Structures are given as C-alpha cells and as structure tokens.
Amino acid sequence: MEAKIFMARVADQSERYEDMVDFLKEIVEGSDKDVSPDVRNLLSVGFKNLISAQRSAWKTVQAIEQNKKYAEYSSDCAQYKDKISSELEKNCQKVIDIVNDKCLPRAEEDDSKVFYLKMIGDYYRYTAETASGSKLEEVTENASKYYQQxxxxxxxxxxxxxxxxxxxxxxxxxxxxxxxxxxxxxxxAEKALNEAREKIDDMDNDEARDALSIIELLKENLDLWREEEGEDNQD
Structure with missing residues (x-):
C-alpha cells in the first residue's frame, strides 16, 4: 500500500495524471476500510488534474469558435469541441465510478461522506460544463442530487x-x-459565511488555515454575484 501511495506521488510530480489515478484506484480497491485524509487529498489532486487539460482545452476551442474572424471554421471547431467533451465525460465518469463504487461505501465519518458526495457532485458539474441536450439535463440533475446529499x-x-x-x-x-x-x-454562500464567522474564534491554527482561504473565495463570489444582481435590478 505504501509503495502505491509513493508511486501516486511520483506520478503527480511527473504530471502523469492518468497513471496517478490508476495507482489511487488500486489503493482504494485494495483497502477494506476508508482511506486516510492524506490519500483522500491525493485523490482530489489526481482527479482534478486528470480533467484540467480537457476543461481548459474545451474553453479555448469555444473562444476560437466564437471569434468572428474564424467564422468559416466554426463547424470544425464544433466537431473538435465534441471530441474533447467526450474525453472529458469519459474521465469524469471514471472518477465518479471510483468514488461511488469504492470510496463512498466505506465512508463511516460524516466528514468523509461529505468529501465523497461533494466530489461526485463536482464531477457531474464538470461534465455539464461541456454537455448539451438530454446529457446536460441528466448530469445537472445528478450534480444537484449529490450536492444535496x-x-x-x-x-x-x-x-x-x-x-x-x-x-x-x-x-x-x-x-x-x-x-x-x-x-x-x-x-x-451567505449562510455558510455567516455560520463560519460566528464560530471563527473556536478554530485552531490548522482549521483556520484551511477554512479562511475558502471563506475568502465565498466572500469574493458573494460580492460579485450581489453586484451583478444590483446591475440587473438597475437595468
């Protein structure tokens, strides 16, 4: 087990993320109980990096497709986007299957259950970013279901x-x-911020380090969304 964890870290440093995910899959399949928080964090890193290139590539091709200078190539770009979207969907489903089949059933602590359920919701959301039609409806509904769970x-x-x-x-x-x-x-976002701020004095240093960075992101999003809502109301 330790050798697999070590090799997952080596694959991460080598930016061989498909290999990293394969090592991690072997780790969770070979364990009869939930993995440690350190391995959970490796799962998060490996899965995210597995799909990051495809998410970025799809957005790049979309931007080119929408550029009027390249209107004559829009159909070619659309086909290329479909290819990238299929690859993204395949990798997201791979993550979802690993977490749903191997990780979630062994999760006993609420913290661990939230981690895995959130992760499944995330990867349905990432699939939805490039999906359309009935597939978009399906994965959006699945994301909503797992986020609520x-x-x-x-x-x-x-x-x-x-x-x-x-x-x-x-x-x-x-x-x-x-x-x-x-x-x-x-x-x-506002509910999470208000509840966290009420308890902020109870945090120790490790908890504060992890929490405050997320709190800042929540605050930035909330400020942006409220500003946009204000502009919409003015319009």
Missing amino acids: ATDASDNLKAYNSNKLGLALNYSVFWYELKNDSSKACEI
Missing part, C-alpha cells in the same frame, strides 16, 4: 469545517453557473 450529510459538521465550506462554495457555483440562479447561489 452532501449538504444533508454535513449538518453535524462544524461550520468552519473545510469540507463543509468547500461544499458550500461549489454548490453555490453550481446554482450560479448551471442553474442561472444567482439568488440561490448567494443564499448558500
């Missing part, structure tokens, strides 16, 4: 728990970007 599982966690705050951050982004509901996004 994660929210329910987080009820007993401390308000400044980093997984609970990270969930509020990503769930609010889901409402803003996929549901186009800035009011609901603001509601989720």
Whole structure:
C-alpha cells in the first residue's frame, strides 16, 4: 500500500495524471476500510488534474469558435469541441465510478461522506460544463442530487469545517453557473459565511488555515454575484 501511495506521488510530480489515478484506484480497491485524509487529498489532486487539460482545452476551442474572424471554421471547431467533451465525460465518469463504487461505501465519518458526495457532485458539474441536450439535463440533475446529499450529510459538521465550506462554495457555483440562479447561489454562500464567522474564534491554527482561504473565495463570489444582481435590478 505504501509503495502505491509513493508511486501516486511520483506520478503527480511527473504530471502523469492518468497513471496517478490508476495507482489511487488500486489503493482504494485494495483497502477494506476508508482511506486516510492524506490519500483522500491525493485523490482530489489526481482527479482534478486528470480533467484540467480537457476543461481548459474545451474553453479555448469555444473562444476560437466564437471569434468572428474564424467564422468559416466554426463547424470544425464544433466537431473538435465534441471530441474533447467526450474525453472529458469519459474521465469524469471514471472518477465518479471510483468514488461511488469504492470510496463512498466505506465512508463511516460524516466528514468523509461529505468529501465523497461533494466530489461526485463536482464531477457531474464538470461534465455539464461541456454537455448539451438530454446529457446536460441528466448530469445537472445528478450534480444537484449529490450536492444535496452532501449538504444533508454535513449538518453535524462544524461550520468552519473545510469540507463543509468547500461544499458550500461549489454548490453555490453550481446554482450560479448551471442553474442561472444567482439568488440561490448567494443564499448558500451567505449562510455558510455567516455560520463560519460566528464560530471563527473556536478554530485552531490548522482549521483556520484551511477554512479562511475558502471563506475568502465565498466572500469574493458573494460580492460579485450581489453586484451583478444590483446591475440587473438597475437595468
């Protein structure tokens, strides 16, 4: 097990993220109980890096496709976007299957359950970023379902728990970007911020380091969304 963890770290440093995910899959498959927080963090890093290039590539091609200078190539760009989207969907589903089949059933602590449920919601959301039609409806609904399950599982966690705050951050982004509901996004972000601020004096140094960075992101999003809502009301 330790050798697999070491090799996952080597693959990470080598930027061989498919290999990293394969090592991590072997780790979770070979364990009869939930993995440690350190391995969970490796899962988060490996999975995110596995799809980051495709997410970035899709956005780049979309920007070129929408540029009027290249209108004659728009259909070629659209086909290329579909290819990238298929690769992204395949990798996101790979992550979802690993977490749903191997990690979540072994999670006993609420903190761990929230981590995995949030992660499944995240990867359905990433799939939705490039999806369309019935696939978009399907993955958006799945993202919503798992984010809500994660929210329910987080009820007993401390308000400044980093997984609970990270969930509020990503769930609010889901409402803003996929549901186009800035009011609901603001509601989720504001609730998480207010509850965390009330308990901020109870945090130790490690908790504060993790929590405060997420709190700052929540605050930045909330300020931006409120500003946009104000502009819409003026219009």
